[in-house]
Amino acid sequence: MAATPASSTPKRKVTRHRGEGQWAAGHFTPLNGNEQFKKDDDGLNVRTRIETVYAHIGFDGIDPNDLRGRMRWWGLYTQRRPGIDGGKTAILEPHELEDDYFMLRVRIDGGRLTVAQLRTIGEISQTYARGTADLTDRQNIQFHWIRIEDMPVIWQKLEAVGLSTTEACGDCPRVILGSPVAGIAADEIIDGTPALEEIQRRIVGNKDFSNLPRKFKSAISGSPLLDVVHEINDVAFVGVVHPEHGPGFDLWVGGGLSTNPRLGERLGAWVPLDEVPDVYTGVISIFRDYGYRRLRNRARLKFLLADWGTEKFRQVLEDEYLQRKLVDGPAPAEPVERWRDHVGVHRQKDGKFYVGFAPRVGRVDGSLLTKVADLAAQHGSDRLRTTAEQKMIVLDVTEEQVESLVAGLEALDLRVTPSPFRRGTMACTGIEFCKLAIVETKERGKTLIDELEARLPQFDEPLTININGCPNACARIQVADIGLKGQLVTDENGEQVEGFQVHLGGALGLEAGFGRKVRGLKVTKDGLPDYVERVLNRYLDDRQDGERFAQ
């Protein structure tokens, strides 16, 4: 039953970082509880126990190491018990915080969905998840209220249409972000789809890579919009044109947010399409073998990169894992526009159109998704996409059908021409379901959008407002124009209430950087619309020609 490190693991004597639990240094003795349960049994093995045991004996019979550990490898997290306020998050034990239900994450690599797949998601949502289905900022869809008893039939239904929850969470290769308009956008530099599919085939569910030090996030895009937040992934491939070799990918490693945010760095290497899977495999192998396994909060690849630097990282990748040198290459060009979500109506390279639309903060539901699937089918499309901005896209619509599709989406309150507030606001799961949360986020985000639309109808700038329910970074607060980190704050009556620490001026793209924490600037949940309105009004009054909000 014990997981053994992959046979390809280099066995060499390394004297630095002896205390970090690196396999490549010969340190296979687990240094914390997570490493121990991963060594005891591979996370992927829990699927059989769920199907043959837990689905029959129910929640109370689940082994705690499976319940709060290995089940993540199949996209399952226990969810927060309703009614526990944020002040108790840090003081209650996990079993006191959790409910008998699960969040289930469906991984949607590249955000690629067919009509049949979306209908299945809608059906599962309505039958087994009390109608819940949120669009995440990593192209996934998440259900809530899932019972362990229903998992066998849910997997059956998902897998019948080619969907999966394999390694949707856990210390393993998570969903691979891909440009949602790969292969169809008229302005595309290169289509990364063949590489994404080959990586899925080689890596996902492969036990050589299912015990990593921590989660491993990846992204591939050949879009000039840089539409997969490549700067904050462990590995990312970004479309560029090499002056001699033509279109290919610029390699980035070591990005990640959370409580120690770090932007990914270029290794200065150009990777042709057919070599992307090998390079991906090399980078994830470095993480498995050399990644730090002592402290959970120092385990992401970014910490290894910070210690090694890009030069050593590239050299280890080339010498030990690829056995060849990579070609030097150029950096990506400045993105052609600030919005990266593909919202609106756009012409495809084949002359048809794609239509991107915005719900509020990714909140949709099973019935709505079924209606979207029906609308797409009625307008001749069999392909939809999720984006890394909590939005969706219908592909392959003829010019004659566009107007009717847009009208149908707008009638469902899915805006094809949304306000900047609806377009640019994201929110994480928050206290409604998340055990780590301190504040509510989704309803707060929806209300904020409505308030700002009513108060500032003249505001016309690209703007991102990202709302997190705790100090983690699931909704990317550090790289938003206005980042709101959920915490308890003191109101004017001296009471502790839900509120936010404000971060201003973060960005992705070539101007990428983290927002400044505004010292002492905390707002209560009720004061949030007034605060954002004030900040935006000041900007509107003072802005110079060409100045965007974050400058």
Ligand code: SF4
């Ligand atoms: Fe939960 Fe915090 Fe992540 Fe929000 S940011 S989903 S509250 S862990």
